Amino acid sequence: MLCRVCKSHQQKQRNGEQCWSKDPVYTLRRDVIHMKSEQHKKALRKEMQRLASERDGGVEQGFQLQVSLQHDAIKKAMETLYWLAKEEVAHTTKFSSFLDFAKDHLGCEVLAHLHQGGNASYRIKRILQEMLQIQLDHEAELTASQFVGLMCDETTDISTTKELVLLTRLVDSNGQAKSTFAKVIPLQDGTADTIAAALKTWLQEKNISIKKVMGFGSDGAAVMTGRKNGVAVLLQKENPLMTAIHCICHRLALPVGQAGERVPYIKNHFKPNLGELFRFFAYSACRMARLHQIQELLDLAQNTLKEAEDTRWLSHDEACKSLYRNLPAVLMTLDNENKNSATSTGLLIWLHKYSTQATLYLLCDLLPHLSSLSSHDPEWQGKVREPFVDQLLHNLEERFQSTELLSSFSILDPKQMPEPMPDHYGMEEVQCLTDHFGAGEGVVAPDAACDEWLGLQEYLNQNHYLSQEQLVTLLLSDGTMRELYPSLRTLAAVHDHSHT
Structure with a gap:
């Protein structure tokens, strides 16, 4: 409606x-x-x-x-x-x-x-x-750019048609990185094979070789980033040099939801009851009004309860914090409704349990700061706290595997250079980058990149005030820099397309 x-x-x-x-x-x-x-x-x-x-x-x-x-x-x-x-x-x-x-x-x-x-x-x-020229300009920029980055997200419109929203990231003629909307692609289904085929078809329509795609960004869903048959893996089979990362907001939110799924108490008791508590008030204007009246009597802010959904980042944190702030008012309201509703009776009993309040306090402390909460109940600690924290850390480690490669690009930031600069500063980072982007049919020559880096060090000593963005722009647009440092210029172009 x-x-x-x-x-x-x-x-x-x-x-x-x-x-x-x-x-x-x-x-x-x-x-x-x-x-x-x-x-x-x-x-x-x-x-x-x-x-x-x-x-x-x-x-x-x-x-x-x-x-x-x-x-x-x-x-x-x-x-x-x-x-x-x-x-x-x-x-x-x-x-x-x-x-x-x-x-x-x-x-x-x-x-x-x-x-x-x-x-x-x-x-x-x-x-x-x-x-119509707007679309033609975008195609011309795609053709002229040395490398291309793809960013996509799967969605469903109001007519339940599954679609793929596609954006591109490229470097224009002025050496500036820009992200541009490309197309909404209808999909028959949401499988990795279908999405990968749709992306390759679009690349063929635009006469763009998949070897030119150096970055792939997504929301981190299993169909996108699966280790065996994800979209990123299917694309990397044809272009091993492509770097696949996904949205940092999703990377931090998905481990929380998945860690909760691995802890039986949170999956089978805490999350379902938390959702039922939200619906108990959200679907009744009378109950919500009585909750606000009690909040006013207790001199509390008239906040509403929030719903926790795995598909929306930060929703677990907001749901737990809203219940924590309004817990006295919620308990009094449920006690008042106890005579007329079996649901309120069950929710009231659940909220009075130690395991419920301990889990709530744990999540309120852990979700915002990724820290732990001490508990005096060994049974609860062994069944809930330790499995949840262990699974959360495991998921975070799995989802930040590209950190070493991406952090190696920090050598392109003159402001991070130590003073005085050591003789071999940056060689490990250059080696890491050339091992990845120079392997097989690589786009850079490892030996040439190392030699160019030794020459660029003197330039960085004299221009340490430059930001990383300014240095990358110079490498991409300045004619002299292109001639002196062709391999480092290629790495700078990959940097702009990989940081989606």
Whole structure:
């Protein structure tokens, strides 16, 4: 369900989410809660201003409405142009007539606001070519860049179509690294073979060799980073030099969820009951109101409980901290509901247990700081604390395996050079990089890179004020630097494409 008023004004919630205005809500009982929310009230005020504008001709309200309609009209026009070009329809001759047909016969009245003046009709051939030129410029940059990095994430749209969102990272003619949206690729399924095949098909369409891809970034899901048959492994079979890393936020969040899955008490008792406690209050406006009343009596901030989901990083931390802060109010509210609800009775008994509160305190201390909590209960410590911490450390070690290779690029940061510089400073890092990027059909010559590094050391001594970004840009764009240090320039290009 969407709220018509909130949707028309794109009204956001206090936390920035766009439920009811953009993201559908599937629970009928939330309809009553939404009608009383601040989000809906703000949207109603804007709607009243719009109606007053139409009735009284208010200047400010009328101007805001006109700008909004013009924005929607331009967006619809660009979507139409994209469809015509995609379907290989003669867009330069059919674009204007198609817009008129959509406006007059398909109910797209908003296109009437596309015409903003004699010199701003958005229908002339020049603006059409400029819109399409954006995509052509991106393809030209992909072709000109020495290496390319790929960043992708799997998603499902509102029609349950599985899609792959693809972005590219490249170095432009000025030596600047930039990330650019490339395409949304429909998928038949979410298997690693399908995703890898879709990426290779896109590379073939753009005439880009997979040997040119030096970086692959993903969210760290098993289908992307699996050791045997992940997407990264399948791509590395054709290009062993490619570096695969994934989002650091996911890397820190996934081990937490997976560590909890390996501890029976957390998996079978703590997480299910924590979710049930969230739903007990979130799905009832009356219970939430009584919780807020008790919070006010106890002089506590009127915070709501949060839901813990493995697919959203930081949600476990927020869920545990919200319960920790509101535990007295939650206990009193559940005790008050005890007479009328079996669910509240079960949750109250669960919250009074030592193992529940000890686990809650452990997670509140461990999740924000990755530290441990001391416990005086040996049985709980052996069954919960130690297995959870051990599994968490094991998962972190597995997910940060590329640290040594990536940290070797620190030699390209003059500000990290010691003073005075040792004679063999940076040789181990250069050796690590050349062992990886110079092996087999490598892109650098190991001996040449070591010789160039000895020459670059003197330059770094004289220009120690440079940042890593400035040095990399010089290696990529300055003609003299390219001639003197070709192998190090190649490593600098790989650096920009690998740090996704």
